[in-house]
Amino acid sequence: MKFRIDWGWIVLLGPMLIVASVTLFELPAWFSEQASLGATHEASVHHDLGRSAMKNGRYREAIAQFKTTLIMDPNYTEAYMNLGIVYNLIGEYQRAIPLMKKAAELDTTRKESVYNNLGMVYAEMGDYEKALSMFRESLKINEYSVPVYRNIAEIAIQREEWETAEAALNMAVEYKPSLENLYRNMKPEALVKFADEENYEQIKEVLSREITDELLAEFDAQIVDELTWQDPKLAEDFRNLGRVLSEQGRLEEAIPNYQTALKILPGEATIRNKLGILYARTADYEKAMIQFREAVRIKPDYEDAKHNLKRCQQVLGEG
Numbered sequence: 001m002k003f004r005i006d007w008g009w010i011v012l013l014g015p016m017l018i019v020a021s022v023t024l025f026e027l028p029a030w031f032s033e034q035a036s037l038g039a040t041h042e043a044s045v046h047h048d049l050g051r052s053a054m055k056n057g058r059y060r061e062a063i064a065q066f067k068t069t070l071i072m073d074p075n076y077t078e079a080y081m082n083l084g085i086v087y088n089l090i091g092e093y094q095r096a097i098p099l100m101k102k103a104a105e106l107d108t109t110r111k112e113s114v115y116n117n118l119g120m121v122y123a124e125m126g127d128y129e130k131a132l133s134m135f136r137e138s139l140k141i142n143e144y145s146v147p148v149y150r151n152i153a154e155i156a157i158q159r160e161e162w163e164t165a166e167a168a169l170n171m172a173v174e175y176k177p178s179l180e181n182l183y184r185n186m187k188p189e190a191l192v193k194f195a196d197e198e199n200y201e202q203i204k205e206v207l208s209r210e211i212t213d214e215l216l217a218e219f220d221a222q223i224v225d226e227l228t229w230q231d232p233k234l235a236e237d238f239r240n241l242g243r244v245l246s247e248q249g250r251l252e253e254a255i256p257n258y259q260t261a262l263k264i265l266p267g268e269a270t271i272r273n274k275l276g277i278l279y280a281r282t283a284d285y286e287k288a289m290i291q292f293r294e295a296v297r298i299k300p301d302y303e304d305a306k307h308n309l310k311r312c313q314q315v316l317g318e319g
Contacts, residue, residue: 043073050079054086062086077107081114088121096121112141116148128155144175150233153240162244169241176234235264239271242278251282269299276308280315288312 050065066083069076084099097118104114119134132155138148149172156165242257258275265271276291292309295302 040073043069043076043079046072047076047079047082050082054082054089059086059090075106077103077110080106081110081117084121085117088117088124091124093121093125112138112145115141116145116151119148119151123151123155128159131155146172146175149175150237153237153244157240157244160247162248165244166241166248169237169244172237173234173241176231176237230264232265235261235268235271238264239274242274246278251278254278255282267298269295269302269305272298273302273305273308276305276312280308280312285312285315289316 046065047069050062050069053059053062053065063083063086066079066086069079070083073079080099080103084096084103087093087096087099100114100118100121104111115134115138119131119138122128122131122134132152135148135152138145142148149168153165153168153172156162156168238257238261242254242261245251245254245257255275255278258271258278262268262271262275272291272295276288276295279285279288279291289309289312292305292312295305296309299305
């Protein structure tokens with residue numbers, strides 16, 4: 001009689017025997033290393049699934065994936081950060097704060113981002129003083145961080161602190177994408193990354209040099225054309241700067257900022273309407289009418305622009 005082999009049991013017993021042998025005889029560390037690598041890989045998979053869910057607004061699914069990531073790898077810095085971000089997005093701020101602080105403890109290279117995210121949580125809670133203190137901590141690490149300046153400006157605008165908002169927006173515009181600014185943003189993280197190297201001082205000296213190579217100019221211009229002037233966020237910076245200046249009664253300074261915002265987003269009817277209002281306030285009704293007409297053409301149901309166009313036509317005797 002031939003014995004029938006139950007392959008299912010062999011498949012099951014194989015891994016069990018390996019685990020038992022490792023446990024009983026303390027066989028090579030290779031096994032534990034491989035297990036650790038496997039767990040790290042699995043943690044990374046769950047983290048990626050969590051990021052995808054977060055990006056697509058499936059927040060509860062994202063929370064579950066990030067929590068699974070941290071069960072598999074309790075030192076997964078990005079999972080703490082992203083879990084905190086999700087809790088912030090759903091309004092559970094008190095859960096978000098300790099998670100972001102944990103991320104800062106685990107990875108000093110990302111404290112700039114952690115402080116910025118903490119600032120946004122405090123801002124959502126209405127604690128603007130703590131928010132601003134976090135933003136200032138972030139800028140101590142990287143003074144060229146455009147998102148931080150934007151966040152400071154947003155709080156200042158809400159509080160109608162126009163001079164503070166103007167200063168922050170000017171910095172955001174000044175540090176818009178370019179080769180030099182990209183380098184400046186990468187440098188602080190690189191310095192932290194190489195801190196333990198024997199030749200750190202030499203690395204620091206090289207990384208701290210200013211970019212002076214004229215050959216970069218051509219490529220820098222290309223970056224500005226392809227990235228900067230197609231960035232809706234930069235358009236918003238210029239629009240906000242125009243608003244802040246107009247709130248201070250500086251209309252002649254506000255107009256060029258709206259013009260620049262319009263250069264980036266020529267199809268944005270609201271920018272054209274606001275620019276038209278500024279032209280009208282400076283008694284340049286012909287330019288104002290051009291902007292109101294274009295705003296109505298882009299958005300036929302734009303009642304504010306239609307009303308402004310009619311008033312402008314009346315002033316010019318065309319109504």
